[in-house]
Each structure stands twice: as C-alpha cells, then as structure tokens.
Amino acid sequence: MVESIRLNLQGVLDESYDILIGYGLLESIPSDLKRNPIGRKYAVITDSNLRDLYGEKLLRGLKKENINACLITVPAGEESKSLDMVKYLAEKLLENKLDRKSAIIALGGGVIGDLSGFTASIFMRGIPYIQVPTTLLAQVDSSIGGKTAVDTKEGKNLLGAFYQPKRVYIDPSLLKTLPEREFISGIAEVIKYGVIYDRGFFEYLERNVDEIRSLNEEKLYHIIRTSCLIKKSVVEEDPRDENKRAILNYGHTPAHALERLSGYKCLHGEAVSVGMRISGWIAVKKGFWRIDEWKRQNKLIESFGLPLRMEFNLEEFIKTLYYDKKIEEGVLMFVFPKRIGEMASINGRYKIPVSEEELRLFLAELADI
Numbered sequence: 001m002v003e004s005i006r007l008n009l010q011g012v013l014d015e016s017y018d019i020l021i022g023y024g025l026l027e028s029i030p031s032d033l034k035r036n037p038i039g040r041k042y043a044v045i046t047d048s049n050l051r052d053l054y055g056e057k058l059l060r061g062l063k064k065e066n067i068n069a070c071l072i073t074v075p076a077g078e079e080s081k082s083l084d085m086v087k088y089l090a091e092k093l094l095e096n097k098l099d100r101k102s103a104i105i106a107l108g109g110g111v112i113g114d115l116s117g118f119t120a121s122i123f124m125r126g127i128p129y130i131q132v133p134t135t136l137l138a139q140v141d142s143s144i145g146g147k148t149a150v151d152t153k154e155g156k157n158l159l160g161a162f163y164q165p166k167r168v169y170i171d172p173s174l175l176k177t178l179p180e181r182e183f184i185s186g187i188a189e190v191i192k193y194g195v196i197y198d199r200g201f202f203e204y205l206e207r208n209v210d211e212i213r214s215l216n217e218e219k220l221y222h223i224i225r226t227s228c229l230i231k232k233s234v235v236e237e238d239p240r241d242e243n244k245r246a247i248l249n250y251g252h253t254p255a256h257a258l259e260r261l262s263g264y265k266c267l268h269g270e271a272v273s274v275g276m277r278i279s280g281w282i283a284v285k286k287g288f289w290r291i292d293e294w295k296r297q298n299k300l301i302e303s304f305g306l307p308l309r310m311e312f313n314l315e316e317f318i319k320t321l322y323y324d325k326k327i328e329e330g331v332l333m334f335v336f337p338k339r340i341g342e343m344a345s346i347n348g349r350y351k352i353p354v355s356e357e358e359l360r361l362f363l364a365e366l367a368d369i
C-alpha cells in the first residue's frame with residue numbers, strides 16, 4: 001500500500017522587495033536600515049577596490065546609527081566568484097558571529113552581488129541579503145531578480161540559486177568613480193533592454209549617446225530607472241526563468257562562451273555586445289529579424305564604443321557554448337529579436353533551438369560581414 005500525504009506550499013512565500021533609486025542614496029542606507037531593519041546584525045561584503053572607497057564609509061555610517069555590523073573584503077575580479085570564496089565568506093561570517101537573524105549587504109558589482117547572494121542563500125540555510133550595486137551593470141541587471149551564482153572551471157554561473165534580495169539600493173552617483181570601460185560595459189545591458197522590450201527606449205538611447213557617455217545625471221537616472229522597470233516586469237512574469245525571463249539573456253549564450261575563452265579578460269558587457277551581434281545575425285538568418293534592424297542595433301552598440309567583434313576559434317567557441325544553462329536535451333537554445341523592442345517566440349516559447357550545422361554556416365558567413 002502506498003499512502004500519499006501532500007505538503008502544500010502554494011503561495012506561502014512573498015518574495016517582493018523594493019528597489020530604491022536615488023543620487024546620494026549610499027549615505028542614507030544606515031538610517032533607512034535603522035527605520036526598516038532587515039537583520040539584527042549586518043556583514044557588508046565588498047571587494048578590495050571598494051573597501052576604502054565605499055566599504056569603510058558604509059560601515060562607519062552603520063556604526064553611527066548603532067547598527068551592529070562588520071566588513072568583509074574579497075579580492076576584486078571574476079576569480080572571486082568561486083566555491084572557495086563562498087567557503088571563505090562562510091568562515092568569516094561565523095567568525096564575526098552572524099546568525100540566522102543577521103543579514104548580508106552586498107556592496108559591489110556583479111561578482112560581489114552574485115557571490116554574496118549565493119553565500120546568503122546557503123548560510124545557515126539562508127539569511128536575508130541586500131544589494132548595493134556599484135557598477136552600471138549591477139545597477140541595471142544583476143542586483144535585481146535574485147539570480148545568485150559562482151563559476152566553475154567549466155563556465156560561468158554554473159552553481160547557484162534563485163534567492164531574492166530583501167532590498168536593493170541604487171545610487172547612480174557611485175558610477176562617477178567607475179572606470180569608463182566598466183561603465184560602457186554596463187551600457188551593453190541597457191541596449192539589450194531596448195532591443196528585447198522597449199523600442200522607444202532604444203530610440204532614446206540612440207538620441208542621447210553623448211549625454212549618457214558624459215554621465216548626464218538626468219539621462220543616467222532615466223536609463224537606470226527604465227532598465228530596472230523592464231527587468232522588474234520580466235522577473236515578475238517569470239521569476240524562475242522558465243520561459244520569458246530567457247529574453248534577458250539575449251546575446252548571453254555566445255557572450256558567456258567568449259568570456260570564458262578570453263580567460264575573463266574581456267568585460268561581461270563587451271562580450272554581450274559581440275554576443276548580441278552574433279545572436280542577432282542568427283535571428284536574421286533564421287528569418288526572425290530584418291537585417292536593417294540588426295545593423296541599427298550594431299550601430300548603437302558601436303556608438304557607445306562597445307566592441308562588435310572578438311577573435312575566437314570557431315570549434316572552441318562551439319564546444320564552449322555547450323556549457324550554457326539554456327541547453328535543452330543537448331540542443332543549443334537562443335533567444336531572438338523579431339523587431340527592436342520585441343522578442344520572437346514559437347508556440348509561446350522564447351528559447352529557440354539552433355543546430356550545430358546552422359551555427360557553423362551562419363558564423364562562417366558572419367566573418368565576412
């Protein structure tokens with residue numbers, strides 16, 4: 001005899017949270033946490049570049065509000081997104097006596113956000129965390145939506161969890177100290193939002209290249225806010241990345257392979273730019289997208305000084321693509337624009353298969369274009 005006892009968990013969790021955006025917001029995080037606490041004690045996790053710039057300041061601010069907090073630093077760079085670093089952080093959290101009522105504050109770019117979020121997801125079976133993104137890329141993308149991960153030697157983000165932050169504080173003034181190359185890298189994700197979701201926003205970017213590049217406050221605020229709103233809508237519709245959320249990964253399948261092949265020397269957004277040219281071209285060849293729109297996308301990418309091409313060995317590239325998480329039953333899956341501002345779907349599914357033969361054929365042609 002088999003008895004079935006159902007454990008019902010439907011609708012138990014409310015994972016909603018606020019994304020706060022404002023110039024100078026970093027200063028008011030301590031007082032906001034005093035008014036609206038997330039934990040009884042906080043560990044600010046940051047990297048070696050940000051410790052002196054913002055980490056110490058945030059810690060001082062927290063202490064001034066009599067909030068129990070400590071500061072933990074990891075080396076800057078993608079190499080820190082590893083299981084070894086998760087172990088290091090867990091040990092530091094234990095050393096600093098954080099417990100289940102404590103929270104992590106991830107102060108940094110995508111590496112710090114992903115690493116800290118993943119650590120929070122497993123520390124004592126999960127403690128809350130807050131995102132304080134300091135790069136454009138993290139402010140418009142990785143700090144929102146609860147994707148946390150570390151890399152393995154096989155590829156990017158292969159170990160991780162969906163684990164939403166409890167709050168996101170976005171202070172665009174932090175971008176003033178960001179190296180220009182890093183800022184421009186973040187613009188790739190902003191262009192992506194225009195291509196996948198919002199034609200008007202794409203056109204806004206076309207009209208405001210120079211002002212955005214010179215960090216005009218109003219324009220910068222607008223692009224961050226719009227990107228957050230687009231990301232919020234997509235994540236609300238598909239939080240667990242079962243279908244629609246894949247559109248946020250436009251250009252990312254080739255990008256992740258290129259990043260790995262470059263030994264992570266190219267920045268994520270640079271790889272995404274090249275990846276959007278590649279994925280967009282495949283969209284054109286498969287008949288989803290018009291070539292003039294593909295060219296228009298590439299023109300915008302170039303106008304921000306982002307790369308469209310990278311040298312790579314085709315066979316190595318194809319082999320590396322197979323480590324992508326979008327793979328389904330051994331078949332490579334891509335997402336494709338059908339017009340600027342809208343993604344293609346087949347029978348309601350956004351991930352579209354591409355055979356290795358198609359890929360070889362299309363990529364060989366792309367080399368001449």
Ligand code: GLY
Pocket residue numbers: 141142144145147241245248249
């Ligand atoms: N960065 C892609 C996503 O959050 O789904």
